Amino acid sequence: MWDQASASRLGDSVRRHRLERGLPEETLATLAGITASELELIEAGVVESAKGEPEPSNPRLWTLTALARAMGTTVAELLADAEL
Numbered sequence: 346m347w348d349q350a351s352a353s354r355l356g357d358s359v360r361r362h363r364l365e366r367g368l369p370e371e372t373l374a375t376l377a378g379i380t381a382s383e384l385e386l387i388e389a390g391v392v393e394s395a396k397g398e399p400e401p402s403n404p405r406l407w408t409l410t411a412l413a414r415a416m417g418t419t420v421a422e423l424l425a426d427a428e429l
Contacts, residue, residue: 351429352401353390358427360388362416376415379408387412 363373374384386392387404394400409420 347401347403349390349401351427352403354427355404355423355429356388356390356402358423359384359412361426362418362423363388366416368416373412373415377408377411379411383408384412 363370368376370384370388371381374381377384386402387408390402391399392402406420409423413420413423
């Protein structure tokens, strides 16, 4: 089940991989074809619902694939690092 803990672990994994490669948020976001704001939400593991309440971020597979490729890794590695 996808929950806040899962979203936070995935966000931490993305952030760790980004920092290990010395990539600023803006650079990785551009390379992956997403906005810096979207990357910030993924790394934070939380988004605001339509009701204004926090809920777990849930990035699309396409987004995770683009981020992984931009960092020279795989979605499987990001998920394994997040213990998902």
